[in-house]
Amino acid sequence: MAPVLALVGATGAVGTVMIDIINHRETVPWGEIRLIASARSAGKKLTVRGEELTVIELTAEAFDGVDVAMFDVPDEISAEWAPVAAARGAVAVDNSGAFRMDDQVPLVVPEVNADKVGERPRGIIANPNCTTLSMMAALGALHREFELKELVVASYQAVSGAGKEGVDRLYAELEAVAGKPVGVSAGDVRATLESAGLSISDSPFPAPLAYNVVPSAGSYKGDGWYSEELKVRNESRKILGIPDLKVSATCVRVPVVTTHSLAVHATFAREVTVEEAHKVLEAQPTIVLVDDPENNVFPTPGDVVGEDPTYVGRVRQALDFPNTLDFFVCGDNLRKGAALNTYEIAETLAPQLG
Numbered sequence: 029m030a031p032v033l034a035l036v037g038a039t040g041a042v043g044t045v046m047i048d049i050i051n052h053r054e055t056v057p058w059g060e061i062r063l064i065a066s067a068r069s070a071g072k073k074l075t076v077r078g079e080e081l082t083v084i085e086l087t088a089e090a091f092d093g094v095d096v097a098m099f100d101v102p103d104e105i106s107a108e109w110a111p112v113a114a115a116r117g118a119v120a121v122d123n124s125g126a127f128r129m130d131d132q133v134p135l136v137v138p139e140v141n142a143d144k145v146g147e148r149p150r151g152i153i154a155n156p157n158c159t160t161l162s163m164m165a166a167l168g169a170l171h172r173e174f175e176l177k178e179l180v181v182a183s184y185q186a187v188s189g190a191g192k193e194g195v196d197r198l199y200a201e202l203e204a205v206a207g208k209p210v211g212v213s214a215g216d217v218r219a220t221l222e223s224a225g226l227s228i229s230d231s232p233f234p235a236p237l238a239y240n241v242v243p244s245a246g247s248y249k250g251d252g253w254y255s256e257e258l259k260v261r262n263e264s265r266k267i268l269g270i271p272d273l274k275v276s277a278t279c280v281r282v283p284v285v286t287t288h289s290l291a292v293h294a295t296f297a298r299e300v301t302v303e304e305a306h307k308v309l310e311a312q313p314t315i316v317l318v319d320d321p322e323n324n325v326f327p328t329p330g331d332v333v334g335e336d337p338t339y340v341g342r343v344r345q346a347l348d349f350p351n352t353l354d355f356f357v358c359g360d361n362l363r364k365g366a367a368l369n370t371y372e373i374a375e376t377l378a379p380q381l382g
């Protein structure tokens with residue numbers, strides 16, 4: 029019998045992208061697709077592959093008969109309900125941060141470590157954070173060939189990483205500064221926002237995003253580090269299977285709606301030429317190489333938003349660092365960075381279930 033797929037968080041931002049992904053798949057391996065959400069959203073009707081489905085309330089019984097349950101909900105909801113789904117016999121594929129660093133839970137990017145989906149003693153598989161995910165297809169492919177030793181990363185993260193609230197805030201700020209000659213003296217953007225009633229204390233970001241960049245993403249974790257930076261380090265090590273990989277990240281929020289970008293400085297066990305790197309990246313089906321700097325051809329988030337692949341460009345040998353490549357990556361944080369990778373994990377599982 030074809031396996032049954034459940035989507036928990038069907039009406040949220042990532043859930044909506046997930047349904048779009050399912051609707052646009054040429055074929056799906058599922059017998060039934062079940063939509064689950066909070067009591068507040070239960071009863072809503074959504075169209076999935078031409079069929080109108082009614083969203084049902086998140087309860088233990090909702091998982092009866094389910095083979096794969098994808099979770100696109102906040103950490104605390106996943107922490108409570110993914111084990112319930114697993115206890116009812118489903119494999120829970122979780123897109124929250126609740127289980128990513130649990131030793132009993134594999135952290136999977138199918139094109140890097142699909143073999144790990146079978147090692148799930150808790151019946152749960154975790155999906156990485158979107159910042160890590162945006163560079164994993166490229167790093168996984170390069171690591172397989174050249175053995176990654178060290179990683180230094182700077183992120184340029186879109187506001188949709190902070191949810192709808194982040195997107196609404198950026199639009200509101202841009203409206204407040206539109207047509208005004210600001211961004212020319214210290215604090216003038218902040219003052220303009222304040223006088224438009226957009227106090228920073230009400231923002232999901234700790235500084236203005238309009239005409240600005242903000243070197244803080246996630247929550248502050250002490251010793252100078254924000255959560256997004258620690259996730260890049262810990263998750264990269266786990267996905268690539270290099271527990272002692274040297275990693276340092278600086279995560280920055282930028283006024284982009286969707287698509288995270290990363291400047292990557294990656295050191296390998298030996299010298300890697302640009303031609304060799306291009307060959308490896310071109311051979312990876314989930315990567316699009318856009319790298320012709322002479323003609324100003326490179327990826328930008330504005331050209332990548334809504335796309336499934338990871339776009340890579342600006343590949344070059346670091347002038348002063350042996351065995352090191354620098355490159356720039358753009359990945360849609362709501363697609364490969366969240367919904368798409370979760371769905372690809374579910375697809376990887378499908379032939380083994382049902």
Ligand code: 2RA
Pocket residue numbers: 157158159185186188189190245246256361
């Ligand atoms: C962000 N990576 O961009 C986070 C979302 N999970 O804020």
